[in-house]
Structure formats: structure tokens, C-alpha cells
Amino acid sequence: MYKSFLVFIFTLFGLQLSAQNAVSGFVNFDDSEAWKPKIYLSQVPLSGLEHNKRQMRIAIADIQDNGFFKFDKKHFSDSNKIYQLHVERIRQIVNDTVTTNVTFMLSGKDKIEFKRGNQVFGEYSTTNHADKEWQKLKAFESNLVSQYLVQGEMTDSRKGFVKDSLQILMVKLIGIKQLESKQLLDKDISENPSYYLDVLADLKESTIDASEYWFLEKKTAYLTQMVMEKELQKSRWLNMGLGFLVLVLGVVIIGMKKKRQAVLISGLSKQEKTVRNLILQGKTNKEIANELFISLSTVKTHITNIYSKLNVGSRKELVQKSTGTST
Known part of the structure; x- marks a missing residue:
């Protein structure tokens, strides 16, 4: 019973340690004595991908005799970043073609496990969806090259793949950078302006550093101006x-x-029209009576009839309606 309990405790402890590892697995040395027993972890900016530059070394781990290594989650950002593992020979070899590094995308929430294989860095399994999309892009481009397609066909196929298949924003940005490195981006932006403006808008809302997509913002500035x-x-x-x-x-x-x-005016009698016109001229009731040779009471009767037929209640309203200045 006591032994079973100890086995359980050690197993639980081992699982806890494993859960703390973001990157682990094996490197495969054909001659371990020719290699330094250290593995280096670096963070790589997007701008460093094309020239395979190692940037900002952040951690070093020991490589065990059986090739096993591990890196704790504390070394990795909570959001997706690009990282590189690198090993070094003890002595440099002329015309050495052995790949000594591997690049991948990861966040501290995910895990990568490197398997044993024939190369220094064999295949790996990952829980990071962005890296899986990136591997699709790499495999797609590798397949294009292997089929010996002409440059134009490769370009059109690559652009279609970047637009239609990739769902991870950072991987889209990598694909766009590759178009830029091949001097194909300007032409594609002119042919698909709305696509690149949408991508740029998504990038600005993301946690990706603005310096990584500044080149795209600069190239689409004229599009933004045109849209405005x-x-x-x-x-x-x-x-x-x-x-x-x-x-x-x-x-x-x-x-x-x-x-x-x-x-309404056509409904007035001839005399009422005359009285109306005199009112519009500013004549008083007495002046109208004198001019028409009628009594003052007759003038008032005409005015009452005019107000009723034109639906007004005062001289002022009559003038306003007649001159078109009513409010």
C-alpha cells in the first residue's frame, strides 16, 4: 500500500513537471561528442524570418545523454510569438549542410514535443493552431517548388492560398511578407486593395507589434487616402x-x-379682390372707403368675408400669405 502511494505521488509529480514544460523532446545527434550539450531558445521577429536570423536569445537548456531537453512555460509569451531552437557543433565543418535550428510559433498556453528522427530536429507535434497553419503554408510552398512551376503560376497559387486558406492573422502576415520579399506585393495590392485594407485593420486591432506590419501600412497608405x-x-x-x-x-x-x-383668391368677388389689393398696399379701412366711395361698415364687411374665404385672421396674416412670407 505504501509503495503504491509513493508511485502515485511520483507519477503525479512527474505529470505536474511535464505540464510546466512548453517545449520538450529530443535532438538527434549522429555523434553527440561533436555537439555542444546545450540547446538555445531565441525569439525571432517576423522581420528576421527571411534571412533566418536568430534574435533575442532568451534561454539555454541542457541536452541529456539520450538527447532529451525541455523549456519551461515561463520563457514564452501568453500570445503567439515566433521562436527558434538552435544547437551548435563543437568544431565548425566546411560545407556543413546539417540544419542546426528549427523555427515554430507558440504561446505559453501551448505545448510542442519533438520526436526522435534522422535529422537533428525531427518532426514535432503541437497544440498551437497558428503554428499548424504556418506549417500548411510551408508545405504548400515546398510542394510548389517540387512541381517546378513557372514563377507566375507559383505566385498566383501562393496568393490564392494566403487569401483563402490561412485563418491565423500572424500567418497571413508571414505570407504577405513573403510576397514582399519576392517584390510581388505592390502588384497584388493594386489588384486586391480591399483585402489588404481589411488585413491591415485586423492587424491594428490585434496584439501584434505595429513594427511588424509597418511595411504594409506604408504600402497601403495611398489606398487609405484614396478611400478617404x-x-x-x-x-x-x-x-x-x-x-x-x-x-x-x-x-x-x-x-x-x-x-x-x-x-382661394379666385373665390373672392371683384370688390373683395379690390379691397384685398388695397390692404396689401397698406391702405387703412378709411382710405379704402374713400378710394372706393363706399361706407366704412361696407369695407369692414368686405374684410370679414376676405378673412373667412382666405382662412386668415388678421391683416398681418393676410399679407404674409399673399407675399409668401408666412412661417
Whole structure:
């Protein structure tokens, strides 16, 4: 019972230690004495990928006699970054073609395990989805090269793959950088401006360092300017259209009012029309009576009838409606 308990404790302890490892596995040396028993972990910026530069070494681990090594999760960022493992020979060999490093994408939430194999760094399994997408891109490009496609066909195929197949933003950025390194990006941006503007917008909302996609922002700056100018022009045309519509509506409304006023005026008697015109000239009731040779009470009767037929209640309202200045 006691032995079983100890086995359980050691197993649990071993699992806990394993859970703390982000990267582990084996390197495969054909002659271990020719290699330094150390493995180096570096973080690589996207700008360093094309020239396979090792940047910012962050940790060193011992390689055991059986080739096993491990790196704790504490060395890795919570978000996806690109890392490189590197081993070194004790003595440099002329025309050495053995690959001494491997590059991958990882976050501190994921794990990578390197398997035994014939190369220094064999195949590995990973829980990181971004790295899996990146490996798809690498395999796709390797397949293109192996098929001896002409450059134009390779370019078109690569662009289609980057646009349609890759779902991880960082991997899209890697694919775009590869187009840039082959001097193909400018032409593709001109042919697919909306795609690159959308990618740039997503990058700005992501946690990816702005320095990594500054080249894309610079190349699409003219597109942003074009979009802004197009939107501004559209706004101008819209404002002009709305202004013209308001003007037309104003003319129509004034015309309708005048037409309605004309209909109402046509309902006045000849004498009432004369009295109305004299009112519009600013004549007083007494002046109207003297000019028309009628009594003051008759003038008042005409005015009452005019107010009723034109639906107004005062001289001021009569003038406003007649001159089109009513509010």
C-alpha cells in the first residue's frame, strides 16, 4: 500500500513537471561528442524570418545523454510569438549542410514535443493552431517548388492560398511578407486593395507589434487616402443632392402655396379682390372707403368675408400669405 502511494505521488509529480514544460523532446545527434550539450531558445521577429536570423536569445537548456531537453512555460509569451531552437557543433565543418535550428510559433498556453528522427530536429507535434497553419503554408510552398512551376503560376497559387486558406492573422502576415520579399506585393495590392485594407485593420486591432506590419501600412497608405477621398467625394455629392432636393421641394411647396392661394383668391368677388389689393398696399379701412366711395361698415364687411374665404385672421396674416412670407 505504501509503495503504491509513493508511485502515485511520483507519477503525479512527474505529470505536474511535464505540464510546466512548453517545449520538450529530443535532438538527434549522429555523434553527440561533436555537439555542444546545450540547446538555445531565441525569439525571432517576423522581420528576421527571411534571412533566418536568430534574435533575442532568451534561454539555454541542457541536452541529456539520450538527447532529451525541455523549456519551461515561463520563457514564452501568453500570445503567439515566433521562436527558434538552435544547437551548435563543437568544431565548425566546411560545407556543413546539417540544419542546426528549427523555427515554430507558440504561446505559453501551448505545448510542442519533438520526436526522435534522422535529422537533428525531427518532426514535432503541437497544440498551437497558428503554428499548424504556418506549417500548411510551408508545405504548400515546398510542394510548389517540387512541381517546378513557372514563377507566375507559383505566385498566383501562393496568393490564392494566403487569401483563402490561412485563418491565423500572424500567418497571413508571414505570407504577405513573403510576397514582399519576392517584390510581388505592390502588384497584388493594386489588384486586391480591399483585402489588404481589411488585413491591415485586423492587424491594428490585434496584439501584434505595429513594427511588424509597418511595411504594409506604408504600402497601403495611398489606398487609405484614396478611400478617404472617395468617401469625401461621395459625401460632397450626397450633400449637393440633398441641397438640390431641398431646393426643389422648396420651389414645389411655394408653388403649391401660390396655387392654393390663387384658388382661394379666385373665390373672392371683384370688390373683395379690390379691397384685398388695397390692404396689401397698406391702405387703412378709411382710405379704402374713400378710394372706393363706399361706407366704412361696407369695407369692414368686405374684410370679414376676405378673412373667412382666405382662412386668415388678421391683416398681418393676410399679407404674409399673399407675399409668401408666412412661417
